[in-house]
Amino acid sequence: METTILWLLCVALIVLGLAGTVLPLLPGTLLVWGGIVLGAWIDDFSRVGTTTVWVITALALLAWALDYVAGLMGASKVGASQQALLGAAVGTVAGLLMGLVGVLFMPLVGATVGEYLARRDQRRAVQVGVATWIGIMVGLVAKVVLAFVMVGIFVAALLI
Numbered sequence: 001m002e003t004t005i006l007w008l009l010c011v012a013l014i015v016l017g018l019a020g021t022v023l024p025l026l027p028g029t030l031l032v033w034g035g036i037v038l039g040a041w042i043d044d045f046s047r048v049g050t051t052t053v054w055v056i057t058a059l060a061l062l063a064w065a066l067d068y069v070a071g072l073m074g075a076s077k078v079g080a081s082q083q084a085l086l087g088a089a090v091g092t093v094a095g096l097l098m099g100l101v102g103v104l105f106m107p108l109v110g111a112t113v114g115e116y117l118a119r120r121d122q123r124r125a126v127q128v129g130v131a132t133w134i135g136i137m138v139g140l141v142a143k144v145v146l147a148f149v150m151v152g153i154f155v156a157a158l159l160i
Helices: 002-020 028-042 050-077 082-096 099-119 122-159
Strands: none
Touching: 002 028, 002 122, 028 050, 028 122, 050 082, 050 122, 082 099, 082 122, 099 122
C-alpha cells in the first residue's frame, strides 16, 4: 500500500512537472526530476540506476539553464541594451501575474519598452523585443522537449 502511494506521488510529480514546463509559477523541470528520482528510489535504484539518474539530472540542469539563457542569447544577438534586458526580466515577472499569456508575451513587451527607453528608436526596440521573445520561445520549447526526454529515459529504464 505504501509503495502504491509513493508511485502515485511519483507520477503526480512528473505530470505536474510536465505541465509546469509551460505554466507559470511551477518549477516544471524540478518537479519532473523529483518524480523521477522518487521513482528510482522507490525501486531502490534497481531498474533506474544511478547512472540513469545522473543523465536525467544533467538534462534537467541543461533545461533549467536553457530556460534562462535562451532569451538573453536572443537579445544579445541583436545587441540589446541593458535596459532591454532589464525590461525583459521585469516583463517576465509581471507576466507571471497574468497567467500563460502574460508569461509568453510580457517579456516581449518589457524588452521592447526597455530598448525604446534606452535608444528612442521604435524600429530597433521592436527588433530587440522580437529577438528576445524568439530566444525565450526557443528556450521554452527546448525545456519542454528535454522534460519529455527525461520522462522517456525514465520510462525506458523502468520497462527494460
